[in-house]
Amino acid sequence: MAELKQIIASMPSLRLTVEAHGLMAKKTLGQNFLLDSNITDKIIRTSLDNQHRKSFAGMHIYEIGPGPGGLTRSILKATPDKLTVIEMDERCIGIMEELRAKTGNIMEIINGDALKFDFGHTENIPRQIISNLPYNVSVPLLTGWLKNIDRFAALTLMFQKEVADRITAPLCTKDYGRLSVLAQLQCKITRLFDLNPECFVPAPKIWSTILLFEPAATPLTTPQINKLEKLTMQAFAQRRKMIRQSLKSVPALEAKCAAAGIPLTARPEEISPQQFLSLSASL
Numbered sequence: 001m002a003e004l005k006q007i008i009a010s011m012p013s014l015r016l017t018v019e020a021h022g023l024m025a026k027k028t029l030g031q032n033f034l035l036d037s038n039i040t041d042k043i044i045r046t047s048l049d050n051q052h053r054k055s056f057a058g059m060h061i062y063e064i065g066p067g068p069g070g071l072t073r074s075i076l077k078a079t080p081d082k083l084t085v086i087e088m089d090e091r092c093i094g095i096m097e098e099l100r101a102k103t104g105n106i107m108e109i110i111n112g113d114a115l116k117f118d119f120g121h122t123e124n125i126p127r128q129i130i131s132n133l134p135y136n137v138s139v140p141l142l143t144g145w146l147k148n149i150d151r152f153a154a155l156t157l158m159f160q161k162e163v164a165d166r167i168t169a170p171l172c173t174k175d176y177g178r179l180s181v182l183a184q185l186q187c188k189i190t191r192l193f194d195l196n197p198e199c200f201v202p203a204p205k206i207w208s209t210i211l212l213f214e215p216a217a218t219p220l221t222t223p224q225i226n227k228l229e230k231l232t233m234q235a236f237a238q239r240r241k242m243i244r245q246s247l248k249s250v251p252a253l254e255a256k257c258a259a260a261g262i263p264l265t266a267r268p269e270e271i272s273p274q275q276f277l278s279l280s281a282s283l
């Protein structure tokens with residue numbers, strides 16, 4: 001373990017690496033880089049602390065969008081058994097290859113689109129995803145992982161703060177919506193900390209937030225998720241309307257809502273994730 005830490009400590013700084021590879025950030029790829037190892041180390045340390053773990057030993061970590069590799073270095077220092085990085089930008093692959101050459105054969109490098117990556121069903125060691133997510137695809141990526149949350153032991157993900165607010169939104173708030181319902185049913189979500197724009201190169205306009213997702217004891221099945229999604233889409237499509245109106249196409253709505261403990265006069269943001277689940281089960 002100490003050896004890997006020493007190897008990484010002896011590497012050129014990230015700023016030098018970025019310069020050597022001429023890696024100018026591309027907006028189209030949602031590139032805002034973290035070049036300060038104090039910050040990337042803090043992300044990993046805080047995630048591990050919250051999981052009551054000292055390292056990633058015995059785990060397979062997947063990092064989405066490693067970019068110049070700051071977070072990648074911090075992940076490697078926490079000694080996973082295996083690290084797979086999935087990066088769309090070919091310019092970053094050379095940097096990853098240099099890192100792999102230094103850190104041995106635990107790294108697998110995939111040059112591709114994480115939206116198309118199939119994690120498959122099982123593996124003999126637990127898997128975690130860690131990412132400073134490209135903001136333009138963060139919600140579709142998260143939704144895909146939430147639908148298959150039983151494949152993962154945890155997700156440590158950085159979002160634009162307003163997206164993190166939607167994911168963690170409590171009932172009866174303007175941010176509460178379909179994403180909050182699915183995420184809160186599938187996971188226990190912990191807000192780790194916020195980062196101000198100056199932590200990134202280039203600095204975005206908004207703050208960022210890191211969330212830790214730990215799967216619920218009994219995640220939903222695919223048929224349950226399909227029903228839930230259909231229902232929440234219908235209800236939140238008219239979020240100012242009472243469900244008596246927005247869900248009027250549901251047969252025997254009154255009896256089904258009564259069984260789920262939902263008044264017909266409720267608006268969607270007043271219906272808890274568990275109530276949405278109960279109602280969707282009766283559809």
Ligand code: SAM
Nearest residue numbers: 029032033034065066067088089113114132134
């Ligand atoms: N992890 C690096 C860091 O923290 O400095 C970079 C984070 S940057 C916000 C997002 C990274 O995701 C970029 O390196 C970008 O090229 C990559 N990326 C963007 N879209 C992607 C996709 N669909 N699949 C895989 N990687 C993607």
